[in-house]
Amino acid sequence: MIEVIKFYKEPEGKYVEIIAKASETCIIKEFLINGDFFVIPPEVIDQLEDFLKGLRIVNVDELIDRVSRLLANTRVVGLSKNKLIELIREVLSDIKSKCREHLK
Amino acid sequence: MVKEVRYVFIEGDVYLQMAIDEALLYLRSKDLIPDTLRLYVIKPSAITIGYFQSVSRCLNLELVKERDIDFTRRITGGGSVYHDENGEITYAFITKVENLPKEPEEIFRVITRGVVEAAKYLGADAEFVPLNDVVIGGRKFSGQAMTIKFGTVLQHGTFMYDTDLDLLSKVLQVPLAKLKTKGVVNIRSRVITISESIGRKVSKEEAIEALKKGFSKALGIKLVETSLTPLELDLAKSLRYKYMSGKWKFLRP
Numbered sequence: 001m002i003e004v005i006k007f008y009k010e011p012e013g014k015y016v017e018i019i020a021k022a023s024e025t026c027i028i029k030e031f032l033i034n035g036d037f038f039v040i041p042p043e044v045i046d047q048l049e050d051f052l053k054g055l056r057i058v059n060v061d062e063l064i065d066r067v068s069r070l071l072a073n074t075r076v077v078g079l080s081k082n083k084l085i086e087l088i089r090e091v092l093s094d095i096k097s098k099c100r101e102h103l104k
Numbered sequence: 105m106v107k108e109v110r111y112v113f114i115e116g117d118v119y120l121q122m123a124i125d126e127a128l129l130y131l132r133s134k135d136l137i138p139d140t141l142r143l144y145v146i147k148p149s150a151i152t153i154g155y156f157q158s159v160s161r162c163l164n165l166e167l168v169k170e171r172d173i174d175f176t177r178r179i180t181g182g183g184s185v186y187h188d189e190n191g192e193i194t195y196a197f198i199t200k201v202e203n204l205p206k207e208p209e210e211i212f213r214v215i216t217r218g219v220v221e222a223a224k225y226l227g228a229d230a231e232f233v234p235l236n237d238v239v240i241g242g243r244k245f246s247g248q249a250m251t252i253k254f255g256t257v258l259q260h261g262t263f264m265y266d267t268d269l270d271l272l273s274k275v276l277q278v279p280l281a282k283l284k285t286k287g288v289v290n291i292r293s294r295v296i297t298i299s300e301s302i303g304r305k306v307s308k309e310e311a312i313e314a315l316k317k318g319f320s321k322a323l324g325i326k327l328v329e330t331s332l333t334p335l336e337l338d339l340a341k342s343l344r345y346k347y348m349s350g351k352w353k354f355l356r357p
Contacts, residue, residue: 007279007281009279009281009282009285011285012234012235013235014235015279015281015282017158017161017279019158032158032356033156034156034157034158034161034356035154035156035157036154036156036157036181036182036183036184036282037156037181038180038181038182038208038249038250038251039156039181040208040251040252041251041252041253042155042156042179042181042251045156075208077181077208077209077235078181078235078236
């Protein structure tokens with residue numbers, strides 16, 4: 001199992017930590033976005049995590065596009081929405097590189 | 105004419121208190137109840153964590169279990185809180201979004217004025233620090249959390265008038281990355297109580313009176329004390345189980 005953990009603290013803002021687990025074939029098994037930030041409506045983060053779970057990471061840009069669409073009408077408070085999306089991108093990209101290493 | 109707002113005070117366990125806040129949010133959204141300010145004492149002492157927080161990362165679970173301290177997850181975001189039954193009053197304010205500024209950051213600012221005014225009544229030089237803290241001399245004694253659902257705002261927050269800060273700093277855990285940005289190395293040096301700041305012991309009754317005066321002044325309202333209705337209590341009791349369940353507490357392990 002591949003595990004990637006990344007965190008970010010917004011200056012004068014909130015903390016976010018992403019814990020992701022994936023199989024060696026790049027299938028996302030777990031994707032948790034934790035922290036003390038606020039999201040309105042909060043359930044969107046649960047939906048985003050559920051959406052990613054079970055997907056194989058092939059094209060990160062495509063996944064990020066869908067993540068951005070999911071978050072489009074959502075208000076993230078205490079944290080920049082773009083920074084959150086960027087952190088998700090970094091996690092997905094890291095998993096993808098690690099899968100490649102495993103498959104070599 | 106000053107707007108009258110319903111005021112309710114209740115002591116009870118953390119599961120019921122969180123359930124009441126959620127019940128009032130839903131009932132207010134359907135116009136079944138008026139705007140409400142609640143003050144409450146969580147008894148026995150307990151911990152609440154923010155909706156997105158990982159239980160194992162923000163709590164010292166071993167100590168929480170050893171001391172048999174209740175804990176649950178809130179429906180609001182934000183951080184973990186130790187609610188000391190002998191040193192902390194929690195408030196909740198429920199109203200429609202149209203009564204408040206559009207931006208959540210501004211909602212925090214407006215409602216939290218009640219906490220700042222309450223502290224000032226007690227002689228503490230408190231100030232609001234965005235996004236959601238109230239501090240005295242740079243140290244936090246009040247944190248706020250909020251959610252907006254169905255056009256209705258629920259903001260609740262803490263008022264540490266005499267909390268056991270040593271216990272608080274043992275049961276709560278804050279990521280080092282977060283503490284560093286606050287310029288401190290541990291939780292204890294980041295927090296304060298009203299009693300500590302003014303150099304005398306503030307009683308529960310004094311804290312409650314100060315909060316009632318503070319919110320009345322800050323929001324330009326007149327509080328009218330009532331009890332919860334049977335409908336509110338019934339809905340809250342049915343929601344209470346959720347807050348007690350391991351599934352909800354460990355939603356983010």
